[in-house]
Amino acid sequence: MFSGRTDTDADRQDLETLAAALKPMSTWHALTTLQTAREACGGAGFMVENRLTSLRADLDVYVTFEGDNTVLLQLVAKRLLADYGREFKDVDAGGIARYIATRAADAALHRTPLHRALQTLADQGDARRSVGQLRGAEAQRELLTDRVGSMVAELAAALRPATRASRADAAALFNRYQHVLIETARAHAELIQWEAFTAALATVEDPGTARVLGWLRDLFGLTLIERNLSWYLIHGRLSAGRARTVTSYVDRLLTRLRPHAQDLVDAFGYAPEAVRATITTGIERERQDEARAYYRSRRAAGTTPVPEKSRTA
Ligand SMILES: Cc1cc2nc3c(=O)[nH]c(=O)nc-3n(C[C@H](O)[C@H](O)[C@H](O)COP(=O)(O)OP(=O)(O)OC[C@H]3O[C@@H](n4cnc5c(N)ncnc54)[C@H](O)[C@@H]3O)c2cc1C
Structure with missing residues (x-):
């Protein structure tokens, strides 16, 4: 491109x-x-x-x-709406009827306890099984893509009266939905980032590197889902059981990734001449080691000051 x-x-x-x-x-x-x-x-x-x-x-x-970031996200949302509108431009009455039937089926499936009940049944109340369902790239892609698609469809439906309204009324309606517009664009942008990471992950040949980067991708995907957990619950995309496991799995991923944190930072390849920060030269570690050694020697010699609180009257 x-x-x-x-x-x-x-x-x-x-x-x-x-x-x-x-x-x-x-x-x-x-x-x-x-x-x-x-x-x-x-x-x-x-x-x-x-x-x-x-x-x-x-x-x-x-x-x-x-x-400006906010204005750019408005542009993105407008493009999403335009693409969505184009999808329906040449659709005949039969197509619209089919579309309405699909949206109704979507609402019937996702907005009722049925979809959540199916998830609960599939997981059999087993938290590990719930985690397994969320861990796969496909499950994350489905949740993230579905959210963007649903948000665009809802926004388009909410803004539809603007096409027949006066300019002032159309502008007022648009303003009322500004925050939804921005949130929709943000969800789309995050999905692009997730997809780009996933595509790059497929090209990594070293198995160890692929495993750690896979955890990192999962952390990104699940953090996005966690941040919008209320949306997934309200829209019936996640059962309460699966929603509960999102945060615990994010915590597990963080623990797994912690030993690799320095390697992940080093992978960017910033040499000292690029970083140019005194704290990264090792001087801070030296200062802290020296302070620790000093207090250790004073404790050993019994010359540490007695804390005020431990004095008895
Ligand atoms: C250091 C610096 C260098 C620059 N260099 C250049 C340059 O070389 N050439 C050049 O042409 N310009 C340059 N600019 C100008 C820059 O492009 C503008 O500052 C920028 O477009 C924002 O416009 P503004 O400052 O009028 O802020 P505003 O547009 O007044 O924005 C203020 C706030 O209002 C919000 N906002 C604005 N419009 C909307 C809207 N429609 N809907 C919702 N929220 C909205 C914004 O998100 C922001 O939070 C420079 C600016 C700076 C600070």
Whole structure:
């Protein structure tokens, strides 16, 4: 797409929508990452020599310039709605009747206890079985894709009166659904990220690397599902039993990934000349080791100060 080999109007529009979806996700992610790193380093993270605050100041504006993130997500949502509308442009009355019947069947299946009851039956009240159902890439893809599709369909239905309304009324209706519009685009962008990770995962040949990256992909997918758990429950996509296992499986993945955290960071290949933060040179470890050794020697010599609280009157 980037090479220009298939440079058509449709390709350019696809590229524009892809960029509009990924730019907000990347720039917000960068700010969250820097904030997390700053907090993890405590007060040292606030020192200029460790660069986190200056990197944050530099990156802050990226969410606004080159396309404000919120406005870009509106563009993405508009494209999703346009594509959805196009799907129905040439559909005849029979097609619409079939569509309405499918939506009704969807509501009947997902909005009633039937779908959840089927999940509960399939899992037989076994938490491990519930986890197994959520762990597979296909199950995650289905949940994530289904959410985007349903959100677009609901949004299109809610905005449909705008096509026959006055400009002012149409604008008011559009404004009322702004937050849904943004959330829909965000869900779509996250699905793109998940799909890109999954596609890249299939190309990893080393089994150990594939296993760890598979956990990371699952962590990403399940974190997205966990964040929107109420949506999945309200829309009948998950039974209470499966919903409950999402968080416990996320916790298990975090424990599994912890020993690989440094390797995953090192895989980005940032050498000291790129990082240029004093805290990463080993000096902080030296300082903490020295402090620990000092207190250990004072405890051994019995010269540690007696805490105020342990003094008896
Ligand atoms: C450091 C820097 C460098 C820049 N360099 C350039 C440059 O080289 N060339 C250039 O042309 N421009 C440049 N800009 C301008 C930049 O593109 C604009 O700042 C950006 O488009 C946002 O517009 P604004 O500042 O008017 O903010 P506003 O549009 O007023 O946005 C303020 C808030 O309102 C929200 N908002 C705005 N419109 C809507 C809407 N329709 N619906 C819902 N919410 C909305 C936004 O999400 C944001 O939260 C630069 C800006 C900065 C800060």
